[in-house]
Amino acid sequence: MKLLLIEDDPALQATLQRTLERRGMRVATCSDGARALERWQAAVPDVVLLDLSLPGLDGLKVLERARAEGLTTPVIVLTARGTIGDRIIGLNTGADDYLPKPFDLDELEARIRALARRHAQAGAAPAAPEFAGLRCDPDSGAVYFRGEAMELPPREATLLRALLQRPGHALAKERLFETVFPGQPEVQLEAIEVVAYRLRKRLAPTGVQLVTLRGLGYLLKAPA
Structure with missing residues (x-):
C-alpha cells in the first residue's frame, strides 16, 4: 500500500x-x-x-x-x-x-x-483521462501520446493533466495558475502564459491544440 x-x-x-x-x-x-x-x-x-x-x-x-x-x-x-x-x-x-x-x-x-x-x-480508482491520443496515467501522473511517454517538465505536465480532466472545455487562467503554482504568491499570474506557451510547443507534434480564449482561459482542441 x-x-x-x-x-x-x-x-x-x-x-x-x-x-x-x-x-x-x-x-x-x-x-x-x-x-x-x-x-x-x-x-x-x-x-x-x-x-x-x-x-x-x-x-x-x-x-x-x-x-x-x-x-x-x-x-x-x-x-x-x-x-x-x-x-x-x-x-x-x-x-x-x-x-x-x-x-x-x-x-x-x-x-x-x-x-x-x-x-x-467501490471501484473508486480514477479512470485514465484520454483525449485525441493523449492519456494521463492516474497512478504515475505520466502523460502518454499514442502509447509513448511524453517528456514534459513538471509545470507543463501539471498544466496538461489539469486540462485533460475537461478536454474541450475552457478552464480559467486563475484556476490553472493555482494548480501549477500552488501557494506561491510571489509569482505573477502572467507566469501561466509562459507555461502555456511552452506546453503548446510540446503539443505541436501531436496535433492537439492548446487554445487561448480571451476572458475564459485555456482549452484542449482535437486535431481537425
Whole structure:
C-alpha cells in the first residue's frame, strides 16, 4: 500500500513513516502545503494522511484543490484541530476520515486499511483521462501520446493533466495558475502564459491544440 504523508512536524513525520513502513506500507512524505498537491499528482497514492496546519498552503486548501482537480484518493485528516466544527469543515471539503491528535498508531493503521478496502471495493480508482491520443496515467501522473511517454517538465505536465480532466472545455487562467503554482504568491499570474506557451510547443507534434480564449482561459482542441 502506498501512502502520502503530508505533515510538517519533523518528529511526528519521522515516527509515522518509520512505524507504517514497519507495518508493510510505503510512505512518501511532504512537509509543505504548497508542494503537496504536486507530489500527490506525480504519484497517486492509495491513501493520503493530511495535516491541516501546514506552511505555504493550509491543508484544507490542499484538499479542496485536489478534489477540484479530480483526485479521488481517500484522505484521513490528522490534526490538533479537534472541534466538531473543524471536523465538519474537513469532511465537507472532501476528507474521508478524521483523526484528532494525539492518536493511537494501531487505530491509525486500522483506519488506513479500512479506508483503502472501501475505496477498492467501490471501484473508486480514477479512470485514465484520454483525449485525441493523449492519456494521463492516474497512478504515475505520466502523460502518454499514442502509447509513448511524453517528456514534459513538471509545470507543463501539471498544466496538461489539469486540462485533460475537461478536454474541450475552457478552464480559467486563475484556476490553472493555482494548480501549477500552488501557494506561491510571489509569482505573477502572467507566469501561466509562459507555461502555456511552452506546453503548446510540446503539443505541436501531436496535433492537439492548446487554445487561448480571451476572458475564459485555456482549452484542449482535437486535431481537425
